[in-house]
Amino acid sequence: MKYQVLLLALFHSGPTIGLPIMSTVLVSTSSSCSDNYLVADQDYTLVSYAINRNGEAHFGFDHSNSLPKLYFMESEKPMCSLFDKSRRCLNQVFADHVCSCEALIRDQFYRLTVNITAKLKYSWKSLALKWMAAGTSEIAESVPLTLKEVREGCPQMELVSIHMSFNVKHNFLVPGEDTITVAFQVSGNNSVHSFRGELGPQFVYTTTDGKKQIGCTGFDPPNGSCTDRAGIRDACSCVPVSPPGTYLLTFTKTAQKNMSGQSVRLVWPGLPELRSVECHLPPIR
Structure with a gap:
């Protein structure tokens, strides 16, 4: 089985002091059949994000609606929540994806990782990490990542x-x-x-x-x-x-x-x- 790994540079969501820094730092895909597409139920996509707690000052962790969550851009329902209300990392296992959170550098930075099993429904879907400000409509989000095409089998x-x-x-x-x-x-x-x-x-x-x-x-x-x-x-x-x-x-x-x-x-x-x-x-x- 072959693997593809892409490292991406950090970015800042805005110039204002206190806004969260959310960065896609690693994208890795398995390629059991082709480098151009994934095979359903055989391949996977692994994405890691870095997030800076500076965002707490502006966006807060006041209630569940203001916690950073991972979404498909076309859906209003999150794939997973990455923190609980006590600001502790959550590790969640679902039928076709696993989400994990790890505190780094004196709890100032976090690494958020999702491992997604290839499914036909995920073909060409765009993935992004979103942080919604408590009590407002303001949203910070990572640069959307478009997943590869998924096919039923490997000819x-x-x-x-x-x-x-x-x-x-x-x-x-x-x-x-x-x-x-x-x-x-x-x-x-x-x-x-x-x-x-x-x-x-x-x-x-x-x-x-x-x-x-x-x-x-x-x-x-x-x-x-x-x-x-x-x-x-x-x-x-x-x-x-x-x-x-x-x-x-x-x-x-x-x-x-x-x-x-x-x-x-x-x-x-x-x-x-x-x-x-x-x-x-x-x-x-």
């Missing part, structure tokens, strides 16, 4: 086997007689890398004229169901295997002269486009 393609029906007397394939069969195991479909329509995994082979040809697919385009399909001089089969959500895709192609010395691979359209290893073909004559 995977693994070559299982490649078989060619060589002529028993020659080390080449005979066009129109011999066949090439490759099998891949696929899993982790999501809203971007889907089994439906043009987004489904496709077998692609190259020809001697430099072109790429698209073969059949093992999924039914309208609904993404696992099925057997036949194309022009090729056939695809799809078999569900374990664990659930994993499928064995097999591509069988009748040898053609224009495939001599070329290759076959599985391509999964989407952003980014995913490509399997190349399966290189022998001479065909």
Whole structure:
């Protein structure tokens, strides 16, 4: 598993003496699948804030409504409160996030940390620490942090086997007689890398004229169901295997002269486009 860490400089919410200093000091994300997005229930985002108690003089800790709290910008309900009414740090555990508070430097500074498990509902959400002044509408808040996109699964393609029906007397394939069969195991479909329509995994082979040809697919385009399909001089089969959500895709192609010395691979359209290893073909004559 990979991790991404971003350190951010401190900032002051305003020039007035006594206003709170609230700073995002650390952002860390796990990347089990891609640096560009998180996978639901697998990855996490960890954010740490620094807050200076100078803000007490202006904003106070008079009642629960004036305590610093962590919010998603689109929501009026806080994710967590970070202090109790006695100014003591709170540590709170929720179903999909954990909030913690730690006093630093003679109780003058606090480090506030939230660890958020990736969920689809958190995709692209903006997070901010807010401190509301007691008895007024004045609010100090940190610079909003936008979380990464969250996807349902991590698409995977693994070559299982490649078989060619060589002529028993020659080390080449005979066009129109011999066949090439490759099998891949696929899993982790999501809203971007889907089994439906043009987004489904496709077998692609190259020809001697430099072109790429698209073969059949093992999924039914309208609904993404696992099925057997036949194309022009090729056939695809799809078999569900374990664990659930994993499928064995097999591509069988009748040898053609224009495939001599070329290759076959599985391509999964989407952003980014995913490509399997190349399966290189022998001479065909």
